[in-house]
Amino acid sequence: MATIKLTLRRLGARIRKEAADHEVEDELRFHIELRTRDNIAAGMSPEDAVADAMRRFGDFDHIRAICEEIRKEWLAGVMKVIKGITWIIIGCGLTLKMSAGMQALRDVGDFLILIGLLWRLLVHLRGIQPSQRRIKAAQLMIVGGTRTIGDFSAISLKEHTFTPVPAYDKDGRTPVERLISDESPGETIK
Amino acid sequence: MAQSKPNLIQGTLAMLILKALSRGQLHGYEIVQRIQQSSEDVLKVEEGSLYPALYRMEEQGWIEAEWGASENNRRAKYYKLTRAGRKQLAVETSNWERLSEAITKVLRTA
Numbered sequence: 001m002a003t004i005k006l007t008l009r010r011l012g013a014r015i016r017k018e019a020a021d022h023e024v025e026d027e028l029r030f031h032i033e034l035r036t037r038d039n040i041a042a043g044m045s046p047e048d049a050v051a052d053a054m055r056r057f058g059d060f061d062h063i064r065a066i067c068e069e070i071r072k073e074w075l076a077g078v079m080k081v082i083k084g085i086t087w088i089i090i091g092c093g094l095t096l097k098m099s100a101g102m103q104a105l106r107d108v109g110d111f112l113i114l115i116g117l118l119w120r121l122l123v124h125l126r127g128i129q130p131s132q133r134r135i136k137a138a139q140l141m142i143v144g145g146t147r148t149i150g151d152f153s154a155i156s157l158k159e160h161t162f163t164p165v166p167a168y169d170k171d172g173r174t175p176v177e178r179l180i181s182d183e184s185p186g187e188t189i190k
Numbered sequence: 191m192a193q194s195k196p197n198l199i200q201g202t203l204a205m206l207i208l209k210a211l212s213r214g215q216l217h218g219y220e221i222v223q224r225i226q227q228s229s230e231d232v233l234k235v236e237e238g239s240l241y242p243a244l245y246r247m248e249e250q251g252w253i254e255a256e257w258g259a260s261e262n263n264r265r266a267k268y269y270k271l272t273r274a275g276r277k278q279l280a281v282e283t284s285n286w287e288r289l290s291e292a293i294t295k296v297l298r299t300a
Binding site: 023026027028030031033034035056057058059060063066067070071073074 | 217218219236237238239241242245246249257260264265266267
């Protein structure tokens with residue numbers, strides 16, 4: 001049920017794409033504003049407070065791009081399924097049209113072909129191209145210097161800052177899960 | 191040698207986020223604060239890096255987000271755990287306890 005709700009919400013967000021993109025930016029800016037507010041409350045000058053908030057946050061544009069790409073990657077998967085359904089509809093329509101003896105069934109076939117083609121055209125016009133998304137994602141991965149787009153999770157001990165590494169591997173497992181389940185855990189603990 | 195610590199520590203971010211959200215819904219900034227306060231400022235989340243993690247976790251169905259009003263009446267995106275997220279938290283906590291116990295044993299005996 002939660003998945004269906006999430007799917008519908010995300011598809012709704014895709015329809016109002018610009019608003020969805022602004023939502024990512026709004027969320028990130030809100031975080032920086034709160035950090036700035038707390039810095040000022042702690043006695044920093046407004047200029048220092050903003051600079052510190054930006055420094056703590058990191059590369060704003062890059063992080064925003066990653067967040068948007070994660071969202072689009074998911075939607076691209078959904079759209080791929082929708083595209084597949086259009087071909088099934090067209091296929092059913094053609095089968096009915098070619099094989100059915102009754103005029104009414106042939107009409108249904110014509111209708112299905114029309115619906116399938118219109119749907120396919122609509123998807124195409126929305127400019128949703130999963131392959132292009134993957135290229136963009138690959139570019140982001142190169143910029144990020146990681147093998148996955150997802151999680152640039154970075155926690156550091158107080159006195160040491162560690163280089164961010166992705167928390168998930170290509171199978172979506174966390175390093176802890178990898179350590180537990182891998183046949184050769186030695187590869188992870190180097 | 192220096193690469194091993196980050197892998198172990200950074201991989202726990204998802205678990206820490208899930209744990210922070212287990213007490214109720216929070217927005218991103220509150221999640222950072224909650225983790226830092228709970229660890230008595232020993233753990234420091236790199237703030238911008240939190241959001242790709244949140245989006246990925248939302249995609250995996252562990253958390254869900256909803257826009258609401260913050261304490262100062264600003265529009266804020268609040269995250270909360272889903273049922274799948276609670277299960278994942280239990281799994282990750284269990285894995286972490288096994289792992290840390292194993293490492294402690296090695297350190298004590300080696």
